[in-house]
Amino acid sequence: MSRDHVPTLEEFVDGVDKRNPGQPEFIQAVKEVAASVLDYIKDHPKYHEHQILERMAEPDRVVSFRVCWQDDQGNVRVNRGYRVQNNNAIGPYKGGIRFHPSVNQGILKFLAFEQTFKNALTGLPMGGGKGGSNFNPKGKSDAEIMRFCQAFMTELYRHVGEDTDVPAGDIGVGGREIGYMFGQFKRITNRYVGVLTGKGMEYGGSPIRTEATGYGAVYFLQDMLKHVGKSPEGHVAIVSGSGNVAQHAVEKLLQLGAKPVTLSDSDGFIYDKNGIDEEKLAFVKELKNKRRGRIEEYARKFGAEFHGDAARPWRVPGTLAVPCATQNEITADDAKMMLDNGIIAVSEGANMPTELEAVHRFQQARILFAPGKAANAGGVGVSGLEMSQNSARITWKEDELQRLLRDIMQGIHDRCVKYGGETGGKDKYVDYVKGANVAGFVKVADAMIAQGVV
Numbered sequence: 001m002s003r004d005h006v007p008t009l010e011e012f013v014d015g016v017d018k019r020n021p022g023q024p025e026f027i028q029a030v031k032e033v034a035a036s037v038l039d040y041i042k043d044h045p046k047y048h049e050h051q052i053l054e055r056m057a058e059p060d061r062v063v064s065f066r067v068c069w070q071d072d073q074g075n076v077r078v079n080r081g082y083r084v085q086n087n088n089a090i091g092p093y094k095g096g097i098r099f100h101p102s103v104n105q106g107i108l109k110f111l112a113f114e115q116t117f118k119n120a121l122t123g124l125p126m127g128g129g130k131g132g133s134n135f136n137p138k139g140k141s142d143a144e145i146m147r148f149c150q151a152f153m154t155e156l157y158r159h160v161g162e163d164t165d166v167p168a169g170d171i172g173v174g175g176r177e178i179g180y181m182f183g184q185f186k187r188i189t190n191r192y193v194g195v196l197t198g199k200g201m202e203y204g205g206s207p208i209r210t211e212a213t214g215y216g217a218v219y220f221l222q223d224m225l226k227h228v229g230k231s232p233e234g235h236v237a238i239v240s241g242s243g244n245v246a247q248h249a250v251e252k253l254l255q256l257g258a259k260p261v262t263l264s265d266s267d268g269f270i271y272d273k274n275g276i277d278e279e280k281l282a283f284v285k286e287l288k289n290k291r292r293g294r295i296e297e298y299a300r301k302f303g304a305e306f307h308g309d310a311a312r313p314w315r316v317p318g319t320l321a322v323p324c325a326t327q328n329e330i331t332a333d334d335a336k337m338m339l340d341n342g343i344i345a346v347s348e349g350a351n352m353p354t355e356l357e358a359v360h361r362f363q364q365a366r367i368l369f370a371p372g373k374a375a376n377a378g379g380v381g382v383s384g385l386e387m388s389q390n391s392a393r394i395t396w397k398e399d400e401l402q403r404l405l406r407d408i409m410q411g412i413h414d415r416c417v418k419y420g421g422e423t424g425g426k427d428k429y430v431d432y433v434k435g436a437n438v439a440g441f442v443k444v445a446d447a448m449i450a451q452g453v454v
Ligand SMILES: NC(=O)C1=CN([C@@H]2O[C@H](COP(=O)(O)OP(=O)(O)OC[C@H]3O[C@@H](n4cnc5c(N)ncnc54)[C@H](OP(=O)(O)O)[C@@H]3O)[C@@H](O)[C@H]2O)C=CC1
Pocket: 169, 170, 171, 172, 173, 213, 241, 242, 243, 244, 245, 246, 264, 265, 266, 267, 324, 325, 326, 327, 349, 350, 351, 376, 377, 379, 380
């Protein structure tokens, strides 16, 4: 293909498809971005001359390694670990670590690609990366989790560092796992540095990192509603997941006067018509973070409905949705059902929880739809602030971090409006997908051009 010709979406995706066989999630993520930015590239030929999108869609490197550990019975177990370093044009690679049996290279490539745009949107100097393992933490003892985390870091330590690549948590990786990995990094390197974020407050963590992703996703929802003269107050909210992001999304929804009525895990979902209040949320936190139990218990305890067989909550009527479990949990049929039920806004707490066809349905219906790379960026935003605090060897006060998180989310909303807002329309429609993709792209692209062909 001639270098003068900006590829069409089909030509571009065809190339990505051929180079990444068997990686549908990665192709989906790249396709969504390409659909937003190719027109912008046509209007700004320097990005085509420098082959920016082509370079961004090829990770800087993918590290894959064996992780050997022993279970409580003394059996030797083998898993595969990865770190995908996608792009470090604007700062050290930054992004979470996922422990889940579904983890493979394609899923981590999609997450590292998304992270590159997300981190740029925060306005902080962080590149994009992601890592993980197909290790399944469910049902493992605390000692097994510790041995696995230590074995994982025994290889990962040589690829990360406070100015190189700074991992954090994601699905299956919370404060406990970060602690074990941090301890092992320190033991191997004899250095006490901010190599991971999401650390405990006693050893270099930042106030509100735990809450930041869920809170941020609801702040973004609030900002979208405010843009069209509305607020979350009084609305019924459908939430999926019951882990870190879902719990704090529910907490912030309650603080803003909305009524969350669902939560889920991989077994199914609960529907509490009376609403999940603070007391019920405290039960969920204890159930999930301490006892590591199943969400079905909520239904038994509070007399709510439980829908099993891995059912998802999208059939439940509500006007707001905050998907907080995993990728591709909202199908095109789900989107239709949600629209039929009168949904007005969706804010993605999870990464790419909405299938591409479902995104198109929401866009066609012109509802408020925030993609994860904008809506869930509060977590990595506060991680960036944890990095700053670690470098300066200080801890800021919680009030200050609450204010900074609010500012970061507001800034992301403004950037989306700048690049995705329609001019001249009466309904102030913002295509948040386009806005987030173009805003993230421009920042990374300009840095790449300034740094030459590397
Ligand atoms: N933690 C963070 O700061 C950030 C997280 N995210 C994204 O938010 C989402 C949730 O992460 P987080 O809350 O941290 O993870 P957690 O591990 O704390 O919770 C994940 C929740 O999602 C459910 N879940 C996971 N995989 C599946 C699946 N395949 N099918 C159905 N349910 C599933 C889990 O159920 P079960 O226990 O049964 O597996 C659990 O309820 C992910 O997409 C993550 O990438 C995005 C930005 C930052």
